[in-house]
Amino acid sequence: MKPIVTPLTQALSEGKLTRDELRDFMVRSDGPALRLLFFWVLVLLATGSLIWLAWDSWLIWPAMFLHGIVVVHHFSLEHECVHSTVFRTRRLNKIVGTICGLIIILPFKHFRYEHCDHHTYTQLKGDDPELIEMPKSFAGYLYYISAIPYWRAKFTELAMHAAGHLTEAEKRFIPKVEYGAVIFEARAMLAFYAALFVLMAATGWWAPIWFWLIPLFLGEPVMRFVRMTEHVGRPTVAQMRDNTRTNLVSLPWRFLCWNMNYHAEHHYASSVPFHALPRLHEKLKDHICVEPDGYLGAHRDILRQLRRAPHG
Amino acid sequence: MADETWSDLVAVADLHANWVTRVDLGGRAFAVYDAPSGIYVSLALCNHGGADLCDGYFEGHLIECPLHQGAFDVRDGRPLDTPATRPMKTFPARVENGMVQIALPARRQRQ
Numbered sequence: 001m002k003p004i005v006t007p008l009t010q011a012l013s014e015g016k017l018t019r020d021e022l023r024d025f026m027v028r029s030d031g032p033a034l035r036l037l038f039f040w041v042l043v044l045l046a047t048g049s050l051i052w053l054a055w056d057s058w059l060i061w062p063a064m065f066l067h068g069i070v071v072v073h074h075f076s077l078e079h080e081c082v083h084s085t086v087f088r089t090r091r092l093n094k095i096v097g098t099i100c101g102l103i104i105i106l107p108f109k110h111f112r113y114e115h116c117d118h119h120t121y122t123q124l125k126g127d128d129p130e131l132i133e134m135p136k137s138f139a140g141y142l143y144y145i146s147a148i149p150y151w152r153a154k155f156t157e158l159a160m161h162a163a164g165h166l167t168e169a170e171k172r173f174i175p176k177v178e179y180g181a182v183i184f185e186a187r188a189m190l191a192f193y194a195a196l197f198v199l200m201a202a203t204g205w206w207a208p209i210w211f212w213l214i215p216l217f218l219g220e221p222v223m224r225f226v227r228m229t230e231h232v233g234r235p236t237v238a239q240m241r242d243n244t245r246t247n248l249v250s251l252p253w254r255f256l257c258w259n260m261n262y263h264a265e266h267h268y269a270s271s272v273p274f275h276a277l278p279r280l281h282e283k284l285k286d287h288i289c290v291e292p293d294g295y296l297g298a299h300r301d302i303l304r305q306l307r308r309a310p311h312g
Numbered sequence: 313m314a315d316e317t318w319s320d321l322v323a324v325a326d327l328h329a330n331w332v333t334r335v336d337l338g339g340r341a342f343a344v345y346d347a348p349s350g351i352y353v354s355l356a357l358c359n360h361g362g363a364d365l366c367d368g369y370f371e372g373h374l375i376e377c378p379l380h381q382g383a384f385d386v387r388d389g390r391p392l393d394t395p396a397t398r399p400m401k402t403f404p405a406r407v408e409n410g411m412v413q414i415a416l417p418a419r420r421q422r423q
Contacts, residue, residue: 116380
């Protein structure tokens with residue numbers, strides 16, 4: 001096995017972080033996640049209620065958009081579960097991560113294995129399966145944020161997996177013993193949604209469309225906007241202090257994204273749970289790229305680079 | 313055991329209590345685990361992605377790789393969670409006169 005020097009090993013050897021501090025940061029506990037999930041459900045109920053209150057008016061569309069912003073952030077929880085850091089037991093992480101994946105149509109196992117390579121090859125074109133390329137034009141920038149290319153890629157992926165096909169790239173990051181599980185997972189997800197639509201058609205109960213699926217598609221551009229801030233516009237190099245951006249955002253956004261705005265810290269030490277990332281940030285903030293103006297500041301940076309880039 | 317020789321690895325006093333400690337011996341890196349049921353030793357590098365397991369999360373008898381969160385049982389090296397799928401290399405370990413010793417193949421030790 002060829003040894004690799006992870007950013008974490010590097011940070012420890014350079015004294016940016018002591019082993020005792022790392023051990024303290026990595027402690028797993030159910031409490032913080034259960035508390036956050038309590039408020040999470042309250043927020044979902046609140047934004048869902050807005051849809052109900054706006055039922056007979058055009059205001060239902062902004063209400064569904066607002067609710068959708070919360071719904072798409074199940075991605076952040078699923079992402080944390082991928083790292084087995086939300087809850088103390090790995091089984092609970094998998095259960096909650098699978099439910100989140102079902103809500104946002106992102107199969108958990110496949111995302112987990114894909115995400116492994118994202119952490120190994122962050123921002124390396126051709127190797128990082130989650131790399132979002134720097135747009136070549138303003139139209140390309142808007143097109144990405146529209147989430148059209150995202151959904152096209154995800155639905156194609158789901159259909160291919162359900163049909164029993166994995167790409168050569170996927171066969172590299174999915175353990176061979178898990179090929180069947182990834183295919184089963186895609187089929188199970190399609191079966192779930194097919195059953196849901198049959199149920200809705202048979203009963204005339206269309207609430208999932210208005211309280212879940214339309215908000216999901218309306219909200220996904222916000223998730224694309226957020227995901228772009230993590231790496232887009234940063235150098236496509238292996239050095240973690242360069243290739244990843246931490247965004248300082250307000251409490252509501254930190255709540256929604258499970259502190260994943262501390263993205264560089266997460267890449268340095270992906271075994272550190274979401275609730276310890278602000279403390280890890282205090283240790284690493286002088287060694288990483290920090291965008292003090294948050295998501296908007298990151299997009300200003302991206303657009304600035306876009307304007308400077310040669311056209312044609 | 314006839315083909316193995318016990319070698320001093322690290323003083324028990326130098327271990328991180330209830331945690332994992334990295335020790336280099338003969339050009340190889342070992343992970344020494346202070347677990348609830350005793351001391352266990354494995355190679356330090358994860359056999360999935362090559363990351364240093366000594367930087368990972370350790371609880372009970374489970375060591376988790378810091379890079380991809382694959383997991384192993386430190387007692388016998390069996391993989392507990394993907395993406396780790398192959399057993400990690402473990403070594404018989406004992407404590408003698410305050411030293412953690414591991415059994416290495418005699419031929420390798422002479423090198």
